[in-house]
Amino acid sequence: MPNVCLIDYGAGNLHSAARGLERASPTADLKLTVSADPADILDADRIVLPGVGAFASCSEGLRSRPGLEEAVHEAVRERGRPFLGICVGMQLLADWGEEHGGSRGLELIPGRVKAMKADGLRLPHMGWNDVSSLTDHPLLPANGDAYFVHSFAFDGADEHVIAEATYGETFPAVVAKDNVAGAQFHPEKSGAYGQAFLRNFLEWKP
DSSP, rough: OEEEEEEEESSSSHHHHHHHHHHOOOOOOOOOEEOOOOOHHHHSEEEEEOOOOOOHHHHHHOOOSSTTHHHHHHHIIITOOOOEEHHHHHTTTTEEOOGGGEEEESSSOOOOEEEEGGGOOOOOOOEEEEEEEOOOOOOOOEEEEEEEEEEEEEOOGGGEEEEEESSSSSEEEEEEEEEEEEEOOOOOGGGHHHHHHHHHHOOOOO
16 A cells, blocks of 8 residues: 655645645555654655745744654655655755745755746746656656746756756756655646656656
C-alpha cells in the first residue's frame, strides 16, 4: 500500500493537493496522511511539500513546527524517501529565497529563488503554460500544459533542471536531484498533464 505524507505546515493548498494525489494513485489503496508530525513523515514511503504564498512566510511556517525540518532531512537524506515540492514547496528546496529580504530554504537542491523579470509581462505569472522536458526522466510525462501561479523562480540549479517553461523568460518548471524533485506548477490543477506527473511520482523509484 503506497503511504504518502502531505506536509501540513499552514502554507499549502492541502485539500486540492490531497484530491490530486488520490485521483492520480494507480491503485485504490493509497494511504494519504496530512500531517506535520515528524513521526508521520518518517513513517511515509514518499512525502509531498505543498506551498502557496511567500517564500519567507512558508519557510517560517515550516520551521515553526517542532522537529519537522529535521524529519524531512532524515527522511530524504538518510532514508532515501522520494520527496516532491509543489509551487512554493519546490522553491523551499533551494538554499535561499530572496523574497521579503531573504530566508533560508531546506538546502536539498542547490540554488536560489529570485524574482522573475518576465520582460514587462504582468506578474504573478498566472495561468496555463507549455512545459518542455529537457531529459528523459521518469517523473516527466510527454510535453504538455500545466497551471502556474508565481512571481519568483528557481535560479542556479541548471544541472538539476529537467523541464522548463517560458513566460517572458525561460525558468525551471521541474527540478530533480536524486530522490528529491520540485514542480513550479500545480500538478493538482494541471489536468491530464498534472495527473500523469503525480502518478509518475507515486510510482517513482529513484
